[in-house]
Amino acid sequence: xxxxxxxxxxxxxxxxxxxxxxxxxxxxxxxxxxxxxxxxxxxxxxxxxxxxxxxxxxxxxxxxxxxxxxxxxxxxxxxxxxxxxxxxxxxxxxxxxxxxxxxxxxxxxxxxxxxxxxxxxxxxxxxxxxxxxxxxxxxxxxxxxxxxxxxxxxxxxxxxxxxxxxxxxxxxxxxxxxxxxxxxxxxxxxxxxxxxxxxxxxxxxxxxxxxxxxxxxxxxxxxxxxxxxxxxxxxxxxxxxxxxxxxxxxxxxxxxxxxxxxxxxxxxxxxxxxx
Numbered sequence: 001x002x003x004x005x006x007x008x009x010x011x012x013x014x015x016x017x018x019x020x021x022x023x024x025x026x027x028x029x030x031x032x033x034x035x036x037x038x039x040x041x042x043x044x045x046x047x048x049x050x051x052x053x054x055x056x057x058x059x060x061x062x063x064x065x066x067x068x069x070x071x072x073x074x075x076x077x078x079x080x081x082x083x084x085x086x087x088x089x090x091x092x093x094x095x096x097x098x099x100x101x102x103x104x105x106x107x108x109x110x111x112x113x114x115x116x117x118x119x120x121x122x123x124x125x126x127x128x129x130x131x132x133x134x135x136x137x138x139x140x141x142x143x144x145x146x147x148x149x150x151x152x153x154x155x156x157x158x159x160x161x162x163x164x165x166x167x168x169x170x171x172x173x174x175x176x177x178x179x180x181x182x183x184x185x186x187x188x189x190x191x192x193x194x195x196x197x198x199x200x201x202x203x204x205x206x207x208x209x210x211x212x213x214x215x216x217x218x219x220x221x222x223x224x225x226x227x228x229x230x231x232x233x234x235x236x237x238x239x240x241x242x243x244x245x246x247x248x249x250x251x252x253x254x255x256x257x258x259x260x261x262x263x264x265x266x267x268x269x270x271x272x273x274x275x
């Protein structure tokens with residue numbers, strides 16, 4: 001059984017259930033909260049694995065001080081590392097997924113999370129503007145600098161969606177290029193057509209999170225349809241460099257209060273290919 005695939009399905013189902021529950025009790029369930037819950041679920045999954053080993057490191061950069069928390073999983077068939085940025089500009093709903101597409105070869109997915117407003121079934125915050133720049137432009141600018149692949153991660157609950165596995169659509173992904181070409185209308189002035197859940201999912205423009213557990217070469221083929229200018233990294237390039245020093249648990253702090261309008265990922269997750 002593909003353990004990562006089952007994990008992603010559980011995460012998606014949880015999001016699907018929690019969105020209406022939180023709405024009905026009047027609890028604010030934001031993108032930041034959902035993203036942090038997603039990372040909690042990954043960590044919980046690994047804590048329940050008897051081979052788990054946790055190492056915590058601090059990354060130092062003279063230009064921007066960052067702290068990363070690394071969860072190193074000693075499992076030959078399931079390798080997950082999670083990093084947290086200590087950066088006052090870091091956003092709790094911005095995320096990097098480093099995905100293994102071939103043995104020891106990774107691509108970086110830079111992700112902007114957006115929650116579906118289930119009363120309207122629209123992603124109305126997708127048109128968020130920061131000063132004079134739309135958020136999608138900041139996302140793509142960051143991806144260009146990092147030689148990464150820009151995507152949106154959607155958090156969903158759509159009760160009218162007819163699919164026997166509808167809960168697996170609680171967390172889905174779409175390439176920013178598709179969103180930009182179809183909903184970011186470059187007229188004068190620039191305007192947005194706000195996408196609905198059905199528009200993105202009935203024709204599979206957005207795909208379930210568990211798709212990331214497919215064969216890496218199949219994923220790369222899909223990526224190449226939307227993005228050409230990205231790098232392939234080794235794991236050592238992602239984590240083993242002179243920025244890292246080991247720190248103890250007592251030095252951990254909560255930086256979730258620091259939110260920025262810039263695209264500045266708070267989390268990086270390295271996902272090994274699950275065979």
